[in-house]
Amino acid sequence: MSSIADIKSQLPMLLAQTVVIGVILYCVLVLFHNTQANLHARNIASGFGFMSVEGGLPINDTLASYDSSASYGYAFFMGILNTLFVSILGIIFATILGVLVGCARVSSNWLVSRVATVYVEILRNIPLLLTLFFTYSVVLSSLPQPRESFVPLTNVFVNNRGAFLPRPEFHADMIWVCMAMLGAGILSWYLVRRSRKMRDETGRGFYAGWMSLALCIGLPGITYLLAPASLTFDYAELHGFNFKGGMILRPEFCALLIGLVLYTGAFIAENVRSGIQSVPVGQIDAARALGLKPRLVMSKVVLPQTLRVCIPATINDYTSLVKNSSLAVAIGYPDMVSVGGTIIGQNDQAIEIIGLWMAVYLTINLVISLGMNWFNAKVQMVER
Amino acid sequence: MTTHSLEKKLLFTPSPSSPPPLEASGPIGWLRKNLFNSWFNSVLTILIVALLLKCIPPVISWAFIDAVWTGGPTACSPEGGACWAFIAAKFRILFVGTYPQDLIWRPMVAGILLVGMVAATVTEYVKNRYLILFWILLPLVALWLIGGGMGLTVVDQSMWGGLMLSLGLAAVGILISIPLGILFALGRQSSIISVRTLCIGFIELIRGVPLITILFMASVMMPLFLPQNLQINNLLRVQVGIILFSSAYIAEVVRGGLQAIPQGQIDAAKALGLNYWKITLLVVMPQALKHVLPSLIGRCIALFKDTSLVIIVGLLDFLGMAKAASQDQVWLGHDAECYIFCAAVYWCICFGMSRYGRSLERRGPQK
Numbered sequence: 062m063s064s065i066a067d068i069k070s071q072l073p074m075l076l077a078q079t080v081v082i083g084v085i086l087y088c089v090l091v092l093f094h095n096t097q098a099n100l101h102a103r104n105i106a107s108g109f110g111f112m113s114v115e116g117g118l119p120i121n122d123t124l125a126s127y128d129s130s131a132s133y134g135y136a137f138f139m140g141i142l143n144t145l146f147v148s149i150l151g152i153i154f155a156t157i158l159g160v161l162v163g164c165a166r167v168s169s170n171w172l173v174s175r176v177a178t179v180y181v182e183i184l185r186n187i188p189l190l191l192t193l194f195f196t197y198s199v200v201l202s203s204l205p206q207p208r209e210s211f212v213p214l215t216n217v218f219v220n221n222r223g224a225f226l227p228r229p230e231f232h233a234d235m236i237w238v239c240m241a242m243l244g245a246g247i248l249s250w251y252l253v254r255r256s257r258k259m260r261d262e263t264g265r266g267f268y269a270g271w272m273s274l275a276l277c278i279g280l281p282g283i284t285y286l287l288a289p290a291s292l293t294f295d296y297a298e299l300h301g302f303n304f305k306g307g308m309i310l311r312p313e314f315c316a317l318l319i320g321l322v323l324y325t326g327a328f329i330a331e332n333v334r335s336g337i338q339s340v341p342v343g344q345i346d347a348a349r350a351l352g353l354k355p356r357l358v359m360s361k362v363v364l365p366q367t368l369r370v371c372i373p374a375t376i377n378d379y380t381s382l383v384k385n386s387s388l389a390v391a392i393g394y395p396d397m398v399s400v401g402g403t404i405i406g407q408n409d410q411a412i413e414i415i416g417l418w419m420a421v422y423l424t425i426n427l428v429i430s431l432g433m434n435w436f437n438a439k440v441q442m443v444e445r
Numbered sequence: 446m447t448t449h450s451l452e453k454k455l456l457f458t459p460s461p462s463s464p465p466p467l468e469a470s471g472p473i474g475w476l477r478k479n480l481f482n483s484w485f486n487s488v489l490t491i492l493i494v495a496l497l498l499k500c501i502p503p504v505i506s507w508a509f510i511d512a513v514w515t516g517g518p519t520a521c522s523p524e525g526g527a528c529w530a531f532i533a534a535k536f537r538i539l540f541v542g543t544y545p546q547d548l549i550w551r552p553m554v555a556g557i558l559l560v561g562m563v564a565a566t567v568t569e570y571v572k573n574r575y576l577i578l579f580w581i582l583l584p585l586v587a588l589w590l591i592g593g594g595m596g597l598t599v600v601d602q603s604m605w606g607g608l609m610l611s612l613g614l615a616a617v618g619i620l621i622s623i624p625l626g627i628l629f630a631l632g633r634q635s636s637i638i639s640v641r642t643l644c645i646g647f648i649e650l651i652r653g654v655p656l657i658t659i660l661f662m663a664s665v666m667m668p669l670f671l672p673q674n675l676q677i678n679n680l681l682r683v684q685v686g687i688i689l690f691s692s693a694y695i696a697e698v699v700r701g702g703l704q705a706i707p708q709g710q711i712d713a714a715k716a717l718g719l720n721y722w723k724i725t726l727l728v729v730m731p732q733a734l735k736h737v738l739p740s741l742i743g744r745c746i747a748l749f750k751d752t753s754l755v756i757i758v759g760l761l762d763f764l765g766m767a768k769a770a771s772q773d774q775v776w777l778g779h780d781a782e783c784y785i786f787c788a789a790v791y792w793c794i795c796f797g798m799s800r801y802g803r804s805l806e807r808r809g810p811q812k
């Protein structure tokens with residue numbers, strides 16, 4: 062009896078479900094049919110077979126060795142690597158800049174907070190693409206010719222062809238330095254744990270932080286001094302009109318990185334500012350009254366609460382930085398979208414390439430969200 | 446001695462308090478409190494002042510003192526100051542693109558209408574209900590004025606461009622994507638599982654990919670999806686892409702507002718016998734939208750900035766026209782002036798909107 066009533070009450074819902082699913086299926090079928098007809102009429106192949114075909118794409122800025130006889134698939138993979146590279150560097154530098162500017166905005170120094178405010182308000186209210194164009198075609202192209210390079214450090218040359226840095230070359234002995242690094246890492250992890258445990262039990266720890274810092278710098282350093290052949294540098298040298306050798310950061314890459322960092326940094330600065338301002342002043346006074354040193358007030362009272370407020374918004378800024386790295390296509394840095402766009406121009410297989418773009422961006426953003434949500438869960442208040 | 450004079454003598458009259466020391470109250474006090482309150486801040490202040498003194502005078506002399514305001518391409522030299530004459534020469538192209546010279550009054554009237562509407566909104570000269578009606582009517586009128594038809598000469602869409610195109614894409618995008626976004630937000634909370642799944646999938650897919658891929662999709666992939674005899678021009682396809690993109694973000698903003706409505710209100714409305722649509726339209730939505738108005742304005746700013754990406758699929762909006770103008774063979778080498786002017790215009794519009802949003806936020810959701 063009751064089951065019949067159940068079914069009766071669910072009938073409208075079931076009907077709605079069926080109608081919605083039917084409409085969707087019909088739309089998908091129509092789209093599929095249209096697409097098939099269009100592809101056939103325009104003589105466009107489908108499927109991912111083209112990925113192994115020799116592409117002949119000239120890509121001037123890759124992280125791994127590449128020549129234009131490589132396949133489309135390999136070229137696209139180089140694009141993905143470039144996207145990841147610029148995104149990771151961008152996230153690191155934007156975080157540093159954002160935290161500095163965010164702290165500057167709440168500084169008691171009037172001039173510092175004004176300068177920070179001007180920076181944030183200007184960068185946030187101008188399209189990123191405009192910042193990129195400006196950096197690329199005004200700032201970077203006004204740098205000097207290679208012969209009159211600007212030399213900020215020895216063996217570092219900055220000119221309108223890019224920034225030339227020494228390229229590190231690793232040799233067989235490097236394995237010892239790596240092992241020393243690994244050992245130092247494990248040892249300092251143990252030290253920090255031990256100190257925390259001691260402090261929990263006896264109320265008195267030891268200087269684990271400083272000790273592990275010394276370990277992490279000292280141990281690999283000593284190993285390197287013992288085996289100096291493990292790491293050599295290839296320096297850039299001026300030959301004729303341009304530099305040869307070394308590691309080059311091309312203007313397109315520099316412009317993209319600078320633009321992304323300046324733009325996202327302004328947004329992160331706002332998160333940091335609102336995070337810091339969300340901590341009531343009374344708490345800081347109370348912590349001081351308890352006799353905590355300024356460093357402890359910062360690390361135990363202000364920072365944990367600031368992180369809680371600013372992490373969710375910062376996750377969004379990180380994912381939008383990754384998405385914004387696709388603007389590389391506008392200034393000619395060969396990222397995934399730029400390489401994919403060239404492939405579409407050659408064989409018209411837009412559906413496959415756009416599908417790949419979406420899959421890669423969704424994966425990257427999913428990884429960022431998962432990682433940051435894990436971090437967020439760690440810093441959120443544990444209510445007891 | 447009378448009692449009166451005795452009282453007068455015994456009464457305590459404090460001497461007037463002396464003014465605070467000059468170094469704590471005057472400009473010196475201000476300097477000490479705000480610029481030199483610790484050795485670290487003093488060092489920072491001196492560094493920043495030195496930096497500003499080094500940077501600002503050359504910029505001012507470039508932008509104003511040495512600048513060329515009128516004249517042709519020969520009046521500007523690359524060594525001199527800014528060449529604002531270049532902007533003056535390109536003014537029309539930057540604002541309306543290649544729109545026919547003799548019909549220029551039509552975009553101008555549309556622009557004046559837009560400015561009037563903005564003024565009416567900010568000063569609250571017009572009441573809420575009419576305001577929404579006017580804002581819906583404005584793009585239609587502007588479209589008629591700019592595009593022609595119904596008594597006006599038709600101007601082909603390939604001639605639309607410049608700031609006019611940016612504003613148009615953003616305005617139409619926002620006006621259509623707000624109702625669409627509300628529908629998606631409601632769909633996301635629907636009790637019909639297939640609708641909910643579809644909405645969540647759509648919103649998360651769109652929010653997970655860059656606008657450029659959506660624009661590429663609209664520009665390259667959409668023609669493949671349509672029936673063979675149906676042709677839609679590129680501008681409309683891009684507009685559809687922008688609307689889809691924006692509606693996914695607006696759906697998330699609206700969801701925030703929906704979640705701020707206490708369940709008790711919905712229960713109360715149900716107890717009064719209202720059905721789903723009445724509850725949504727009369728009880729939930731008005732409150733939810735008031736809650737998220739500042740965030741919605743934030744989305745408007747973001748969308749307006751994002752319209753600059755249409756340059757990548759071949760439309761010449763404000764930034765696109767600026768880039769094209771800076772590559773003019775006759776006026777070569779004025780990229781800086783062009784981009785600075787462009788940035789100033791974008792900044793004024795976006796900063797104005799964000800100020801308006803902030804003032805709404807300060808007033809709070811209760812009106």
